[in-house]
Amino acid sequence: MPEGPEIRRAADSLEAAIKGKPLTDVWFAFPQLKPFESRLIGETVTHLETRGKALLTHFSNQLTLYSHNQLYGVWRVVETGQEPQTTRVLRVKLQTVDKTILLYSASDIEMLLPEQLTTHPFLQRVGPDVLDLRLTAEEVKARLLSAKFRNRQFSGLLLDQAFLAGLGNYLRVEILWEVGLAPQHKASQLTEEQLDALAHALLAIPRLSYNTRGVVNDKKHHGALFRFKVFHRAGKKCERCGGVIEKMTLSSRPFYWCPACQM
Numbered sequence: 449m450p451e452g453p454e455i456r457r458a459a460d461s462l463e464a465a466i467k468g469k470p471l472t473d474v475w476f477a478f479p480q481l482k483p484f485e486s487r488l489i490g491e492t493v494t495h496l497e498t499r500g501k502a503l504l505t506h507f508s509n510q511l512t513l514y515s516h517n518q519l520y521g522v523w524r525v526v527e528t529g530q531e532p533q534t535t536r537v538l539r540v541k542l543q544t545v546d547k548t549i550l551l552y553s554a555s556d557i558e559m560l561l562p563e564q565l566t567t568h569p570f571l572q573r574v575g576p577d578v579l580d581l582r583l584t585a586e587e588v589k590a591r592l593l594s595a596k597f598r599n600r601q602f603s604g605l606l607l608d609q610a611f612l613a614g615l616g617n618y619l620r621v622e623i624l625w626e627v628g629l630a631p632q633h634k635a636s637q638l639t640e641e642q643l644d645a646l647a648h649a650l651l652a653i654p655r656l657s658y659n660t661r662g663v664v665n666d667k668k669h670h671g672a673l674f675r676f677k678v679f680h681r682a683g684k685k686c687e688r689c690g691g692v693i694e695k696m697t698l699s700s701r702p703f704y705w706c707p708a709c710q711m
Contacts (some may be wrong), residue, residue, distance in 0.1 A: 452500055452614020453658035456579050458523050459496040459503055465525040465547040467493050472528075473543035476557075484511065484559050493542065500574050500613025504565075505542075512560045514568065515540070521554025578614040578654040588612065589647035592635040603631035603698040606650075614654055617701045618679045623649045625678045628688075630710045631698055678704040 474488040488507060497504040503523075505513040515521070521539075526532060528548045536552035551557070560568060575591070576583045591597055597611055605611050606620035615623075624631060627645045635643065677687060682695035682704055691708025 451616030451619055451657075452498065452577065452579055452654055455501050455503060455517070455614070456498045456658055459498050461525055462505075462523055462549050463493070463496050466542060466544045466549055467495065469493075469544035469547070471542055472545055473541065473548075475538075475541040475543075477537070477539045478557060481557065481559055487511070488542075498579065498614070499571060499577055500609045501616075502570060502574070504560075510562050512562075512565060513540070514556075514558045514560050514571075515551060515554055516556040516570065517554050518556055521556075522552050524550045524552065526550060574609045574613045575611050576613065578612050578651055579658055583651065585644070585647040585651055588650050589643055592643060592647060598636040599634050601632050601634055602629065603703065605634075607699055607701065612650060615650070617703075618676070619654055619657065620701075621679045621704050622677060623653050625688075625705060625710060626653060628710055630707075631703060631705065678706060680704065 470490050470492055471488050474485045476482060476485060487509065488511070491511075492508045494506045494508055497506065502514065502516045505515070507513070517523075520536075522536065524532060526548050528543055528546055530548075532550070534552065538550060538552055539554050539557060540549075540551035542549050558568075565571060576587070591611065597605060600608075600611075602620075602624060606615050606623065607617065609615075620631075623646070626649045627642065629638075629642065629646065635646075638646065678693050681693045684693050685691070686693055686706035686709060689706065689709040691706045693704055693706050695702060695704050697703065
């Protein structure tokens, strides 16, 4: 499943294609969205915002298209008039004179009015986005120590979008290796030094993944994080201590770690 850096890179690509250009055609697959097709003709996309793995497409008439790719949704940019050969099911088409963006396979799609942005269940529940440059390590540390999260094991906490939006499995694996922490630990058990290191890594590694613009591997559904230190490296030597990287399942997801140096 794509994680925050991949969703943000997709948003960048969509913005580059159609931002600021009048929409010449709009099509939605779902009946409840059909009334908005005519309302969007001639409007422009002002910007695309990511909230973790959700994408908010903001239009010049104050409407916002909410979409969540979940496991199988994918956006494509094409030249207007082209129809890609695919077995995926088209859900959304936003067309301009020269470029068209297409959303396939996603099922979690809604049109929101401005006041609904603050009441939407997912947007209310999701935590600060790790790619939001306004978010600081000090604020992340405060969330780690808050009553809601301080006694949660990292194995589950780092997958919980209510804690920090945009984290996912490969980021969970790489962040915990970077700071040398085992997945069963909790923030309440850490020293100040460990807390500071974790708070910084929770921002630095997702932002590095985004900035290095890894090449998306269609078979693995995520982009490459600069170079993985432990993810998908079971049986190989840990470059920090020489121990053997192991694989197990945590919170129903594959987890990779080095038992020798993640204490």
